[in-house]
Amino acid sequence: MAVIGSGPAGFYTAYRVMSKVQDAIVDMYEQLPVPYGLVRFGVAPDHPEVKNCEEKFEEVAESPRFNYVGNVKVGQDVAVKDMKPHYDAILFSYGASEDRRLHIPGEDLRGVFSAREFVGWYNGLPQFQGLDPNLADGDQAVVIGQGNVAIDVARILLSPFNALRHTDITEQALESLSRSRIESVKVVGRRGPLQAAFTAKEARELMNMPGVAFRAIDSGFYPLDIKKLPRIQRRIGEILLKGSKASLSDTEKSWALEFLLAPNAMNAGSDSNNLASVDFTRQEFSPGADNLAKNASVSATSETVTIPATLAFRSVGYKAAEIPGLAELGVHFDHKLGIIPNDPYGRIITPSAGPGDLAASHIPGLYCAGWVKRGPTGVIASTMDDAFTSGDVIATDWHSGVPFLNTEHGNNGSTGMGWDGVKDLVTAQGIRPLEWKDWKRIDAAERARGRNLGKEREKFGSVKEMLESLDS
């Protein structure tokens, strides 16, 4: 089986298939030299415990039935149609590498970033090492969106230097944050606190951050007897209503949650192309909507609210993109949902007219898992559950003898060469594929760099540096 993408979805599915199909061999393709997807490049540097799943991934990778093919971008360095003859199954687990835009005027002003860029920047993602966010231009930042990623961005902007300096945040980001003038971060949502997507744990962490005060929210969003709310909303409500340990009178740094505001324009200062403020349209709960319901709807009022800010981050979701060449395998990427069409188990299916459309059928041998399967929501634990479902269905299909790739009836129709059948096509283009042992050397070099700085690791910020470290 070829697995495309080395994030949690790829690793957990590989693990499941290798445990349930005796002798199954997995080749895992990863576009970067380094593995683990958003565990390395998304999860916040001050949450190292979340990265413990890497130990499990490493265990999977140490199996003699597992081959890592790093630094090879499927769809660019090798076409999926050229991989097909050599595999029985292909699993697409390449995540969601784009971000959703707001489509409002001024979104490209200097000082406006996607959370994806900013998170990638502080986590060492090569693509965004040149970002250079203007953290020293002003003291107010706005984050648009109220999920956990938005809270991560606010926390990193407000964290005391010492809370980050021993983490694996890049030195470049640390240096830039040490010069940051940001004192106030407003995290803005279109609906109310009961509809926000962040979790209690993330909110509590920011409330407990030393030297950072929380601006109280309007208690009118909550019923008088908060105990009547479902457990999760009640816990979040209690945290928000209690507020922060630090008080506004004792500290300059603060954060706030702003509700019922939808962005409609980003404005530049009078003599520059730099962000100066963000305009929002005030929302109200739609007539008849249950304000306490998770899915309560809102509608626009005629009021505009302007929030001054020199930095704005849109954190309104990630989006998967189509890999070139999918259509040649009969896969029709769903651009609207940003997923590969699949049945509830992860079998890739032909286009369907919607649930219950029996005309949609499985394309033999093709499967998906993770964010490209169900959209960019959910944490590592839910991605694991979902990947196990995909792994189980691959094993069940294999054992029941349904057609896989290159077979009309039954299994074993491929050349069985796997990566050996693909390698020459890749190396002929001057691309240097990496094995697991190469990643382990990069890993060791990063840890050595980190030790000198009193950190767990100092990541290489470019593919060139990663590859050069293998030659030194």
Ligand SMILES: Cc1cc2nc3c(=O)[nH]c(=O)nc-3n(C[C@H](O)[C@H](O)[C@H](O)COP(=O)(O)OP(=O)(O)OC[C@H]3O[C@@H](n4cnc5c(N)ncnc54)[C@H](O)[C@@H]3O)c2cc1C
């Ligand atoms: C900013 C952020 C913070 C998060 N923090 C947490 C957290 O604290 N706790 C938690 O539980 N969850 C967290 N999550 C969620 C978690 O990261 C995801 O649930 C999970 O990573 C999704 O797994 P995936 O394998 O589908 O995608 P990814 O992790 O994105 O992995 C996809 C992999 O595919 C590779 N790839 C892409 N295209 C190609 C190609 N053409 N060829 C080869 N390889 C390719 C990518 O480089 C990547 O390595 C966070 C998410 C984000 C965005």
